[in-house]
Amino acid sequence: MEFFDTKKNWSETNIRVGRSWKLDELRIKSNVDLHKLWYVLLKERNMLYTMEHECNEQTRLFPNPERIDKVQESMNNIETVIRERNIAYYKLETGETGERPVEDVLNLFGLPEKYNKQEYYIPQFMNSRWVRPYLEHGYINSLAVKKFYRLYKEKQYNEVRKARNRDFNHVQQLLKRFPNMDMEKLKAEYPNVDIEKAKRTKKARGHYMPLY
Template sequence: MASIARNICISKTLNNITKLLGNITLQPNVISSSVVICKPRIYCSQHAFLHVTSKQNDLMEFFDHKDNWSEKEVKAGRPWFKSELRLKSNEDLHKLWFVLLKERNMLLTMEHAYNERFANMPSPERRDKVEKSMENLETVVRERNQAYHLLETGETGERPAKYVYNALGMRFFYRMTQHRIPKFMNKKWFKTHHFGFGGYAVRTFLRKYNEKQNNKERTKQRGQERYVLRLMQQFPNMDMDAVKKYWPDVDIEKLRNKEDIRGHFVPQ
């Protein structure tokens, strides 16, 4: 009896399973809806945009463009003026400084390459223009730093310096530096910095040096006087104010009283 009851239960279970399978209908929309598609979300606020840098030429950045190698003259603009640089922001000045620095390194490399080949560099004045621009830029930056420090602290903020004499009695502008140890304990500094002079040999050197400098100044002064005197002989009606502007060290009234001012002429 137990086996018959077990078989009846199994048959009922199979009938229930077949009924459930018969009620199931496969529809495409049901299958597609049950599939979950995961799409990644990109938040623009949390991701940087794509940056593309300029083309890099490795060590060729130290050389001029190949089209200029065979040229005899390369056109270049004028240097930057201080009035123009004062209108720019600190960020623009910072960028311009590195542009000029890169240009100067390139010109120095090209100059060295031309010297090794015993050739003339095209338009060598480009280096002077770049250095003049860098000098003006540095002056403008120093002006801004001084103005800022004067407003905040009452001092210029510049590196302290003073005029001193070296061992030969020559006066020069010495810029002070900071050291980790006190001055009286810094033996290395005392070995490399000798201020002040004295002795018979140094005094003799200074006397001859000053004599040589005075002779140079006297020769320069006489050369200017002779040149102005020759102009006054050739052009007696020229503008004396312009002469004083170009040669301020020349005494015009003294030259007018000289007999050479009348020039050579045949009396009638």
């Protein structure tokens, strides 16, 4: 019956619960306490999943579904704290993090990505399935991939350019409507916009003689 909530909550539509565990609160606890808390949260999560499934079977409203998110957030924070302690321990003992090494590689579309190294049963140079796309005339250097990468970079550039133009036009409208506004705050809000250039445009002047 530990997979089910207490019977007094079966007919409730709103159950008062607390918040999730924060990282600062978990960092001051011992490994034994974190181990116990992990299994308490694991049992709570299993119970909530069971009650959610039962409510769906009975076509009833599952009260406070955000409880599952709070429990999952607490479990993720525990894993973060344990990982921090493992990294600190391995750095002190061996000078390394103890984490699986990560390398920057290019995928089959020519885009950079993070690759977590792992063990294989054959060496890299003998793995023809992995090596073939990266050869001089392989798929990674083909005209199709180069064209895709060129169009992808062009799309990224256009997105940045359009965002910059939107900010510039917005600053012009602000200068037109509020000519006496604080320029320092405007520069802090839009650091990528040339405020002096926006002042000299016709859109920013409006129907009056500018003060600057």
